[in-house]
Amino acid sequence: MISSSVELYNPREDLGGRDDPVPRLSAVMDELPEGRHEFSLPPADRGKEAWLFLFASFCLEALTWVVALQRRYPRASRYAPAAGLMIMGVALTASSFSQTVPHLIFTQGVLYALAGSVSYCPCMIWLEEWFVQRRGLAFGIMWSGTGTGGFVIPLVLQTLLEKYGFRTTLRTWGICLFVLAVPVFYLIKPRLPTRSATPIKPRDLSFVFDRTFLLYQMASIIESLGYFLPTIYLPTYARSMLGAKLFLATLTIILVNVSTAFGMTTLGFLADRLHATTCIMISTVGAVLGTFLLWGFANNLVTLYAFCLVYGFFAGAYPAPWPAITRQIISDSSTRESYATGRTFDPIMILGVMTAGRGIGNLISGPLSEALLNAAQKHVSRTWGGGYAAVIAFTGSTAMIGGAxxxxxxCGWMG
Incomplete structure (x- = not known):
């Protein structure tokens, strides 16, 4: 009878400086004496395989602006990025033929978003296999794809819109979306061997009642109430208050996106070395000072652009410590009791719930900011903030509470 042994990678050995051979492209089965087989896995946290996977995840994050099924059928998930990107391209192309608002909402608002989730979920799931000790840095680099895409893609789309109109632009981008993503399909793959189907483990959602999680989530939701306001009002502020032309006003958003990419990577790097709350406080201090001092007294474009860089770097990186938060929640004593009962806390589920909370803040901030802006127009300040004083004060205040x-x-209220 042939016996097999599986050699699992221990990240601590790599940290000790072990001299390993060049990692292989996939789990390779080597023939050993007496009919035994050994599976050698690519290393985590280092090696060409891990960094290529991270690069591919970064690209998908930039291009894409279920988890249960993909957990259940991990082998089929290997093709999810390709399928998702194809559907996204079809959705954009179909939206170019829209004649009614409901059709546009369905193609761009529903179909495109669902397809983006299908293509993106494997990156979230498999990133934890490829990066263990450097997980914060890895998530930071991947999430910085949003800022990078928000810098490059709007410039390209604006040029296409001006030259060819929205219908041709949508069709062109639908094709480009798939073509640009094809090279990364090969790189998005799991590190660990997968089976065609895996047993469905009971998922414990009781972490949503955990005090540590609730305190983090409360601060995050309040922070998100004001976080999105600058990206909404900065171009208008530049034009109405400073007399900037269209491109110079649009440049404010571009600068925020660029600095967010650097902030995500930097704070993700720090999250692997510092406590999550320390990283959050770094983000908070930068965002608060930038909002109150730079945006509040921005009476010229240079000061406003400086605020965009500071705000994007610090406030935009607020979610970077989230992987460290998931580790903290999972290592909590209540979680160990959960493991003893055979139930598990899924770190991706924790990230998903935190992201959903941030989305709630985004939804509420729109109508709320309109009310603030209308109120501020009645009492325009000549020294600080102008007609946007209430919006600026609200943004800075919510950023401050985000560091709670x-x-x-x-105070010892969380682990």
Whole structure:
């Protein structure tokens, strides 16, 4: 009878400086004496395989602006990025033929978003296999794809819109979306061997009642209430308050996106070395000072652009410590009891719920900011903020409350 042994990678060995051979492209089965087989896995946290996977995830994050099924059928998930990107391209192309608003909402608002989730979920799931000790940095680099895409893609689309109109632009981008993503399909793959189907493990959602999670989530939702306001009002502020032309006003959003990409990577790197609350406080201090001092007293474009860079770098990187937060919640004593009962906390599920909370803040901030802006127009300040004083004050205040977890930790209210 042939016996097999599986050699699983231990990340601590790599940290000790072990001299390993060049990692292979996939799990390779080597023939050993007496009919034994050994599976050698690519290393985590280092090696060409891990960094190529991270690069591909970064690209998908830039191009894409279920988890349960993909957990259930991991082998089929290997093709999810390709399928999702194809559907996204079809959705954009179909939206170019829209004659009614409901059709446009269905193609761009529903179909495109669902397809993007299908293509993106494997990156979230498999990133934890490829990166263990450097997980914060890896997530930061991947999430910085949003900022990079928000810098490059709008410039390209604006040029196409001006020359060819929206219908041709949508069709062209639908094709380009798939063509640009094809090279990364090969790189998006799991590190660990997968089976055609895996048993469905019970998922414990009780973490949503965990005090540590609730404190983090509360601060995050409040922070998100004001986080999105600058990206909504900066171009209008530049034009109405400073008399900037269209491109110079649009440049404010581009600068925020560029600096967000660098901030995500930097704070993700720090999250692997510092406590999550410390990283959140770094983000909070930069965002608060930038909002109150730079945007509040921005009476010229240079000061406003400086605010865009500071705000994007610090406020845009607020989610970067989230992987460290998931580790903290999973290592909590209540979680160990959950493991003892055979139930598990899924780190991707924790990230998903935190993202959903941030989305709630985004939805509420729109109507709320309109009310603030209308109120501010009645009492225009000549020294600070002008007609946007209420919006600026609200943005800075919510950013300040977003750092409350730092004090919760010092008060002993969380682990």
């Amino acid at each position: 977890s730092y004090f919760f930790k010092r």
